Amino acid sequence: MPHGRQREGMTTSPDNRIVLITGANKGIGFAAARELTQAGHTVLLGARNVERGSAAAADLAEQGLDVRFVHLDVTDPATITAVVDLIGAEYGRLDVLINNAGISRDRPHTPAELPVPALREIYETNVLGVVAVTNAMLPLLLRSPAGYIGNVSSGLGTVAFLTDPDSPLWQYANLLGYNSSKAALNAITLIYANSLREAGIRVNALSPGFCATDLNGHTGHLSAAEGGAHIARQVTLPGDGPTGVFLSENGGTYS
Numbered sequence: 729m730p731h732g733r734q735r736e737g738m739t740t741s742p743d744n745r746i747v748l749i750t751g752a753n754k755g756i757g758f759a760a761a762r763e764l765t766q767a768g769h770t771v772l773l774g775a776r777n778v779e780r781g782s783a784a785a786a787d788l789a790e791q792g793l794d795v796r797f798v799h800l801d802v803t804d805p806a807t808i809t810a811v812v813d814l815i816g817a818e819y820g821r822l823d824v825l826i827n828n829a830g831i832s833r834d835r836p837h838t839p840a841e842l843p844v845p846a847l848r849e850i851y852e853t854n855v856l857g858v859v860a861v862t863n864a865m866l867p868l869l870l871r872s873p874a875g876y877i878g879n880v881s882s883g884l885g886t887v888a889f890l891t892d893p894d895s896p897l898w899q900y901a902n903l904l905g906y907n908s909s910k911a912a913l914n915a916i917t918l919i920y921a922n923s924l925r926e927a928g929i930r931v932n933a934l935s936p937g938f939c940a941t942d943l944n945g946h947t948g949h950l951s952a953a954e955g956g957a958h959i960a961r962q963v964t965l966p967g968d969g970p971t972g973v974f975l976s977e978n979g980g981t982y983s
Contacts, residue, residue: 751829759956774800802857885910921972937977
């Protein structure tokens with residue numbers, strides 16, 4: 729299968745993977761990009777803000793890491809198409825897609841007070857954006873010898889959490905938009921895993937753990953660097969690893 733043309737100065741090996749990460753200019757996405765480039769993979773660092781995305785990629789590139797900024801807003805079809813065209817022309821395939829971009833507009837609203845436009849905005853990024861990017865990248869993933877889609881999710885979207893008032897994170901159980909969008913993402917992950925199984929593409933939901941990021945006001949007990957390391961490990965599991973599961977940051981799975 730075509731592997732595209734190699735960028736000048738780029739070294740490759742049989743283990744080198746072409747990885748696209750959405751929402752990667754900061755936090756968990758940026759940390760995952762750093763981990764994966766340090767492991768020898770080529771990372772396309774996606775971000776909707778050109779200035780911040782370019783700066784983040786430059787930070788890693790200055791360390792001699794193989795990273796490239798791509799302007800990607802998961803709610804903007806034009807930017808998605810442009811990235812597809814770039815990857816096809818420059819690399820010929822995509823090995824790993826990490827759907828990391830995510831937002832929350834819940835606080836300070838109760839579920840009954842959350843404006844519908846805010847809920848719609850959450851779903852546009854956390855759910856519809858994932859579907860749009862995944863569908864667009866599928867032809868490139870099918871050119872990979874071992875395509876992988878990782879959807880960065882949250883235990884807050886699991887039935888186990890939402891029905892457990894004794895959970896230490898129960899204070900977050902009323903996040904109508906974020907939690908329900910992650911529950912939808914978990915279902916989407918299973919549906920894609922089932923439909924792509926015969927094509928050899930693995931699809932899993934990924935948990936970075938409860939990380940201190942801008943999304944939660946830096947209240948998490950893990951650092952973004954730790955979360956990024958979990959994501960990097962999960963998407964580089966051996967080729968015979970699981971598909972259609974929600975991988976836990978602790979090495980097991982969520983239900």
